[in-house]
Amino acid sequence: MYALISSSASIAASSIIEPGVVIGPQVVIGPFCFISAGVHIGEGTHIASHVVINGNTRIGRNNMIGMESSIGEVSQDLKYAGEAAGLEIGDDNRIDRHATIHRGTAQGGGFTRIGNRNIFDGGVHIGHDCQVGNDTFIGENSGLAGHVTLGDEARIDAMCAVHQFCIVGAGARLLQSTCVVQDVPPYVLAAGNRAVPQGIHEQAAAYLGSDVMQQKVIRHLYDLLYHQQAAVDGVKQEIERLSQEYPLLRHFNEFFTRSARGIIR
Incomplete structure (x- = not known):
């Protein structure tokens, strides 16, 4: 040979x-x-x-x-x-x-x-x-x-650790020294040990390139999950209802189809 x-x-x-x-x-x-x-x-x-x-x-x-x-x-x-x-x-x-x-x-x-x-x-x-x-x-x-699954355009800053079997969704960002032990939804900005949500990662390329309505829908989903503390099953139904009209939501569909560890709160 x-x-x-x-x-x-x-x-x-x-x-x-x-x-x-x-x-x-x-x-x-x-x-x-x-x-x-x-x-x-x-x-x-x-x-x-x-x-x-x-x-x-x-x-x-x-x-x-x-x-x-x-x-x-x-x-x-x-x-x-x-x-x-x-x-x-x-x-x-x-x-x-x-x-x-x-x-x-x-x-x-x-x-x-x-x-x-x-x-x-x-x-x-x-x-x-x-x-x-x-x-x-x-x-x-x-x-x-x-x-670990790391979605498209996700960003992980220095000195971060992601636990086995976790998902970091598309366009999400982990700030420096973040430790992740549960799944991070798409376009969520997270920080801390253990990671907690800090808002929307508005600098993600797909988010920046989307129209205003899609950005509003993503902020609406974030509000449901983290401000209204809505049940995940209810948020999934809302994503399914909106995903045909707003293509960027396919990332959320994929994420929640696979997520098994629970999401950061």
Whole structure:
């Protein structure tokens, strides 16, 4: 078995590429990296020095991976018994130095998945079976425990922690040093240990780009949940009633369909 390496890839002489690796065109791999069998690296991806990429890991196009990161390491779940599992990373992501991103487990569907155009600052940890959407941001030294779902355009500031199996909805934001142990609905701004709602994340791109009526509807849902303390089942009915007219509410439908830990209050 040989590694399949594009002729236009650039690999430092001190790096080790095992047989069975696939490396696409214009990939750059810095010095003292180790890439194990089973790894696929897509076109234009740049990998800095001292990076380890292991296992059944597929990395898309035009990603940047910072120095001394560990990508595709085995799950930290104590139930993991060596079964087949993997990591999928999309395109145009920026993963800064000292990141740790783990493969999935059979109990979690087999794969950790990261979408496109995400930015992860230094020291970010993403645990096994996490599902990260597109256009998210995770600040320095923040971590997602196993099985966390992070919706599109969600923002997590520095030094935050998200408990296993939690959902952080699309367009939500966690302020610095927030600890999340229950689900955070879409477009909610949260802070504290433990996290409590602080209002609407009005700087979320989808919220800013929506019309005035959709913004009013989201504020109405926030009012029902957090000012009127309405029952979640009643809020779900209101979302179903309004979702056909207001497309942005699909994020709330998806969130409440999956939410199982209860929401922050």
